[in-house]
Amino acid sequence: MGTKKMGADVLTPPPEIENSLALDKLKLSDQGHEGNDCTAEALATAQLLYVVSNPASRELHEEAAKSLPGGNTRSLLHNAPFPIAIKRGSGYSLISEDGHTYTDLVGELTAGLFGHSNPLIHSTLKAALDNVGLSLGATTRLESQHARLMCDRFGLDRVRFTNSGTEANMHAIQAARRYTGKRKVVVFAGGYHGAVFCFASGAPASNNVDLDDWVVAEFNNVADARAKIEGTDGVAAVLVEGMQGAGPCIVGTDDFLQAVQASARKAGAVFILDEVMTSRLAPGGLQSLVSLKPDLTSFGKYLGGGITFGAFGGRLDIMAVYDPRVANSLAHSGTFNNNTLGMSAGYVGLSQIYTPEVAVAFNKVGDDLRSKLQDASVGTKMTVTGRGSVLGIHFLKDGRKELLSVKERQDDVQLKELFGFEMLVDGFWITRRGSIALVMGTPQSELDRFVSCVKRFLKRHEKFVKL
Structure with missing residues (x-):
């Protein structure tokens, strides 16, 4: 997980996953995974990798559930089978309780504009x-x-x-x-x-x-x-x-x-x-x-x-x-x-x-990122919406490239979840729903690496991402 796996072209499950007894012990949720068998299989593998790579987060979640309903006090932060617990943030990075480092693309849903240690x-x-x-x-x-x-x-x-x-x-x-x-x-x-x-x-x-x-x-x-x-x-x-x-x-x-x-x-x-x-x-x-x-x-x-x-x-x-x-x-x-x-x-x-001059330049970075991602999405179910430094990544069943309302949004839920799991493996912190809010100080090299990882994801799962 995190930087330990960044850039992998093939996601290889650790040895624990190949042990059927370990699989049974994990008791993974399969809610919402009906549909394309290939997608479901890839998603199950990604979820298993997530579980065995984040034991400290799982333990903290189980302990939190003894005091908080569902172990949670902010609904958006809940993810199945459990959320990753972050230990600290520094600059544009987050470090989890399991020791994984992530480039923060969530930006606290736009509130974390200044990063974690300005x-x-x-x-x-x-x-x-x-x-x-x-x-x-x-x-x-x-x-x-x-x-x-x-x-x-x-x-x-x-x-x-x-x-x-x-x-x-x-x-x-x-x-x-x-x-x-x-x-x-x-x-x-x-x-x-x-x-x-x-x-x-x-x-x-x-x-x-x-x-x-x-x-x-x-x-x-x-x-x-x-x-x-x-x-x-x-x-x-x-x-x-x-x-x-x-x-x-x-x-x-x-x-x-x-x-x-x-x-x-x-x-x-x-x-x-x-x-x-x-x-x-x-x-x-x-x-x-x-x-x-x-x-x-x-x-x-x-x-x-x-x-x-x-x-x-x-x-x-x-x-x-x-x-x-x-x-x-x-x-x-x-x-x-x-x-x-x-x-x-x-x-x-x-x-x-965040002076006026900085605001203009920073949002240009976001516009450029969105353009690169949208170019990469041609011919696939992925589309990218947004403006400036705030954007959303969607996986839509009809692959439309212009999204004008939620009524038009027919999500491929399995692909969206798979993308979230695999971007974590590549060392990027994003929301499962696909929201991205850029953090000041994030190097251009990391944004370029994100584009490359997205391209590899689309190539790796070409058989069920292509239209």
Whole structure:
């Protein structure tokens, strides 16, 4: 696993796998492996290799399950038969409890932009601990300087801080409801706006809040968006991602996003652009790439410098509903909204590390990587979506090269899982769903090696990857 196996053209099971008693002892899950027998056989071999190569992770998972439901406290991080446990991170690399080293292509789902040991982030956090302190229960100059920077960078009149992107969207929606006096919110199939704002299946998830207040339209469908926004009574807000992060990385077309904004304005609804994952795609966020001017924008992820963070901001008149100087304004509480670590690291990260010039250059690296991977995918079931430094790798039964909505996404689940297992063997940390968010400082040589490993994967499994 990890760098111990990098670049192998053939995955050879260790001796343990050839022992039938060992196979029985492993008790591997075969859920979701029906279908092509060749794919299933390759997947079973890869999964066996995974198990015998990560005994410490397996043991830690079994111990965690004694205290945490399923040994897990963040659903996305669960993988069958068990997740690999990471011991530490350094720069662009992760080291597992089993001693394997991986190049981090997950980037904490866009939050890990600065890597795992940026010296300026480290010194900033230490300075905050030494000179400011924790949990002061008061306002500090730190929050106002970060707020000013965000307003200038993203074109906001006012901004407020939260602890996550979920909270940012929650408070943005409540601002829209107070401002308009309405309740319904138009969202889009495949959208994800936080733990209780999920629409992956095209309908509100069962644990969503306000289940009766959502109107779900089709993503990248201008006619359906207009009909739902303009034809529904009581719409307070329209909430959309410019690129659906959980898709993963299904990009909204310029025409679609412009139409959504126009329809929201026509209907008298607040247009909320979720930039929790996409604000890193350009100096002024994705909205600056497609000439959008949302009424409110939600933020999160890297803007806390690696510390828990969320924010929402936009028009002065709408944000005024949270002004505590105004009678009957909305309350916005949160013990750690202005925590000193996030305010310090976020400010330094945005002002000194991820400057506008750096953002442009870094996203060009991502565009180049996506282009190389898409070129490699010609004639196969693999396709690559995304924008800039955030991309998604898909294995689709019909092999389409343009993916406009989750409705069009017919995954070859076995191939997707096989790819995830084998990239781990090559020393790359990626999510099973195929999300990639580049980490600053990753050498070009590692990105080129990733492209080479993907090409070898496609060649190695040519008989069931080709269209």
